[in-house]
Amino acid sequence: QRVAWLVSSHMRFHFFANNQDADPWRWMRKEAQSGRFRKSSELKEAVQQMAEVCAADVIGCGRPHSSTDGTYAMGECLAAITESVPIHTRDLAYGPELPALLGDKTGEILQALLVQVRSGQVANEPEALMEAAKRKLARKARKE
Known part of the structure; x- marks a missing residue:
């Protein structure tokens, strides 16, 4: 291939x-x-x-x-x-506190973060990913 x-x-x-x-x-x-x-x-x-x-x-x-x-x-x-374009969520530079925060929504939100990092909307850095995840969680909470 x-x-x-x-x-x-x-x-x-x-x-x-x-x-x-x-x-x-x-x-x-x-x-x-x-x-x-x-x-x-x-x-x-x-x-x-x-x-x-x-x-x-x-x-x-x-x-x-x-x-x-x-x-x-x-x-x-x-x-x-x-080196700056992640392919998989494994390539995102988040720490252990992010999955702890996201719980059962981890997979779904990491996929959304992957799209945002690829497009340049969010930096692939722990702090930026954490802030973007918090915003995503807040939006989801407002919708529910």
């Missing part, structure tokens, strides 16, 4: 590496939501592998002396982004 993803996505990587107006955050958020990867570290490893594939592609296109610096720089950029 990884090889298929690398082959099918490598031209997109080239696009992002060669277009300053392209939004790599948007691409990584889309990949995080795709279901192809189980954790952020898997996505990070995949984009690092893609940088290698794309560098080989640049050289393999008949230009053995072409610079691959931009390709590797894009790989580093994407790898850094993946």
Whole structure:
């Protein structure tokens, strides 16, 4: 599956590496939501592998002396982004007090927090997640 993803996505990587107006955050958020990867570290490893594939592609296109610096720089950029884009609720940076607060609503609210962190509405930090969870609980209490 990884090889298929690398082959099918490598031209997109080239696009992002060669277009300053392209939004790599948007691409990584889309990949995080795709279901192809189980954790952020898997996505990070995949984009690092893609940088290698794309560098080989640049050289393999008949230009053995072409610079691959931009390709590797894009790989580093994407790898850094993946560290900030959670894929699973396990990737959220909450402490033990959050599940204690949420009780039986933990799974449901963590899923909502995951969406908020991916979209950039909430920072993936313990304090920010706790505040967002408290707001979510308060809204749920008002609805009931």
